[in-house]
Structure formats: structure tokens, C-alpha cells
Amino acid sequence: MAKVKYYYDEETLSYRKITVNKSDYYRRILFSFLGVLLIAFFGFIGFSQIITSPSERAQKRELENLKFNYKLLAKRLEESAVILDEIQERDNNIYRSYFEANPIPEEQRKAGFGGVNRYKNLEGFDNSEMIKKLTKEVDILSKQLVVQSKSLDEIVSLAKKKEDMLASIPALLPVKKGDFYVASGYKMRMHPILKINKFHKGMDFTAPKGTPVYASGNGVVNLAQRSSTFGKVIFVDHGYGYRTIYAHLSKMVVRRGAQVKRGDLIGYVGNTGLSVAPHLHYEVHKNGIALNPINFYYGDLSLDEFAALQKDAEESQSYD
Structure with missing residues (x-):
């Protein structure tokens, strides 16, 4: 109650x-x-x-640490992407331009990933969006790096070819300065033996018999023989469309198929073939067309020396 x-x-x-x-x-x-x-x-x-158990607290701390490191990694990826953009810009506008290579199209550099969902296995987690975004950025950056790496490999190859080409162009005098004086240049003139007007396709370097003659660029000897017109003559194929001719030699010291470097001794000045005095008849051809050799002595002559040589070539009479 x-x-x-x-x-x-x-x-x-x-x-x-x-x-x-x-x-x-x-x-x-x-x-x-x-x-x-x-x-x-x-x-x-x-x-x-x-x-709360120690393991649970440790897992919680580890999760927070992972989130923090993901954010740091995302920031570093952004910085790397900026650096890669600068490299791509230089690659297209400087390196590839210098070596006359076509620039890589932007759509090829920035191409994404199509087709199936590449990141489906990353779905269903608390931080799926963050992980998917970061993984996608890594994939895109990796692909761009592969494209850039292949481009740089191509640039290296082009540089080597450019180096070979520069060494192969006939850029030196075939007879050393001081060993000759010019008799005739690249022009129409009266042939001293045939007595007809004929275009002189090369330059004549008058010099004593036995004066050394040198290869004006890297190449391969594709002809070393005697002819009725050129006498003892050497043809050197330099590649890239260039060929040089060394005629009226007294002696040849290379044979057909020999590899020669710029400045290598290949023969000696003579008076063989249709020639009226010891001299070297020298020609430069590009893609089968004879060019004025005086335009190829930039590896040997100063501006003043070039002007003097050009004047002599225009005023003198040929020996063949």
C-alpha cells in the first residue's frame, strides 16, 4: 500500500x-x-x-595518415604535370623544330583512356572518389611520359643523323691553303684543249705535282679509276645526296669501297687526262646536280679568304 x-x-x-x-x-x-x-x-x-582497442586506434591513425599522403601525392602529381607541359612545349617548338621533325599533336599527347571502366575495382570504398581520381591522374601522366620518352628517343636519333650529315657535307678545301692558287671557277669558259665553250662544273686548284689531296667530307669511295677525260679520278659518295669528284690525280691512295673521313688523304695532284698543267679538278654534286664548290668551304675560309678565292675563281682560266 x-x-x-x-x-x-x-x-x-x-x-x-x-x-x-x-x-x-x-x-x-x-x-x-x-x-x-x-x-x-x-x-x-x-x-x-x-x-576502443589499440589496434582500432592504430588503424584510425593509419587511415588519417593515408588521406594526408594522398593529398601530398596529388599535389606532387600536379607539379609534375606542369613540368611535363613545359618539356612538351620545348620538345615541339624547339627540339623537333630544329631537327625538322613534325610536332606531336596535342590530342596524341593528352589522349585519355576509353573503353571499359578501368577503375571499377576501386569503387565501393569510403574514399573511392579520391582514390579513383588520383589513379586516373597517375595513368594519364604515365601515358604522357611514354609519349615524351619516345619523342626524345626520336630526337636523339635525329641528332645523331644531323651530326653524321654535318660531318658528311663536303665543307673543306680538297687542297690545303697555301698549297695552291686557283686557275678557274664554276662558269662558262673556253676549254684549253678542245677549244670550245663549255661550262666548267667545278673548280681547278693549280698546284705542284704530288701535292696532297684530301677528302672534303666523310663518305665512301664509289669510284677510283682512270678515265680518258678525268685521268686518274676518285668519286666519293657522302650520303644525303652529296658526291664529290677529284680528277687529274697523279696517284690514288684509296680504292673503291673505302671509308674516308673528312681530311683523310686520298691522292696527289697530277696532270692526267685532258689537262694542260698539274692541278686538281674538284666538283660537288647534290642529288645529281653540279653545284658551285666555292659555297662549301665554310669549314676552312674566313670571310676575307672567301672573297679573295671567289675573285680569283671568276677571273682565271681553267686547265682542263
Whole structure:
């Protein structure tokens, strides 16, 4: 049986019985219940924090560390992409331009990955979007690096060819300075023996018999023989469309098929064939067309020497 509670009424100076409404009664019960639930909830949260295992705490720290490193890696990828863009710009506009190679189209450099979803296996995780984005950036950068690497390989190959070409162009005098004086240049003139006007396709270097004659560029001897017109003559194929002719020699020191370097001794000045005095008849051909040899002595002559040689070539008479 519930206890009966009283209170003292000062107006009547007597004790009166305390009566409780049912609504108040149920309200008190409800508030008490809610209070117990709140205490239990906050107590559980605090308790769960207390009872978290060391391995769980370590995993949480590792996850936070991974997120931080992913952000750092993403930033470094952006910086690498900027550097690669600069290299690609120089590659197209400087390196490939210098070696006369076509630039690599932008769509080829920046091409993405089509087809199936390459990153489906990365879906379904808490940080899937971050991981997919970073993985895609790595793939794109890797592809661009492959394209750039192949381009640089091509540039190296072109540079080697350019070096070979520069060494092969007949850029030296076939007779050393001081060993000759010019008799005739590249022009129409009266042939000293045939007595007809004929175009002189080369230059005549008059010099004593036995004066050394040198290859004016790297190449291969494709002819070394005696002819009725040129006498003892050597033809050197330099590649890249260039060929030189050394005629009226007294002696040849190379044979057909020999590899020669620029400046190698190949023979000696003579007076063989249709020639009226010891000299070297020298020609330069490009793709089968005879060119003025005086334009190829840039490896030997200063500007003043070139001007003097050009004047002599225009005024002198040929010996063949």
C-alpha cells in the first residue's frame, strides 16, 4: 500500500493530505524514463571511447595518415604535370623544330583512356572518389611520359643523323691553303684543249705535282679509276645526296669501297687526262646536280679568304 503524504496548511493551521493527478503522475514517470535513457546513451558513448582497442586506434591513425599522403601525392602529381607541359612545349617548338621533325599533336599527347571502366575495382570504398581520381591522374601522366620518352628517343636519333650529315657535307678545301692558287671557277669558259665553250662544273686548284689531296667530307669511295677525260679520278659518295669528284690525280691512295673521313688523304695532284698543267679538278654534286664548290668551304675560309678565292675563281682560266 502506497504511503500517504501530507503537507502543513498555514492558513488553516492543520495538515492536509497531498493528492496527485494522474497526468502529473504519468509525466513524472515519462521524464524519469527519458532521463535514464539519456544517461545510458551518453554513458555508452563515453564507455565505447574508453574500450576502443589499440589496434582500432592504430588503424584510425593509419587511415588519417593515408588521406594526408594522398593529398601530398596529388599535389606532387600536379607539379609534375606542369613540368611535363613545359618539356612538351620545348620538345615541339624547339627540339623537333630544329631537327625538322613534325610536332606531336596535342590530342596524341593528352589522349585519355576509353573503353571499359578501368577503375571499377576501386569503387565501393569510403574514399573511392579520391582514390579513383588520383589513379586516373597517375595513368594519364604515365601515358604522357611514354609519349615524351619516345619523342626524345626520336630526337636523339635525329641528332645523331644531323651530326653524321654535318660531318658528311663536303665543307673543306680538297687542297690545303697555301698549297695552291686557283686557275678557274664554276662558269662558262673556253676549254684549253678542245677549244670550245663549255661550262666548267667545278673548280681547278693549280698546284705542284704530288701535292696532297684530301677528302672534303666523310663518305665512301664509289669510284677510283682512270678515265680518258678525268685521268686518274676518285668519286666519293657522302650520303644525303652529296658526291664529290677529284680528277687529274697523279696517284690514288684509296680504292673503291673505302671509308674516308673528312681530311683523310686520298691522292696527289697530277696532270692526267685532258689537262694542260698539274692541278686538281674538284666538283660537288647534290642529288645529281653540279653545284658551285666555292659555297662549301665554310669549314676552312674566313670571310676575307672567301672573297679573295671567289675573285680569283671568276677571273682565271681553267686547265682542263
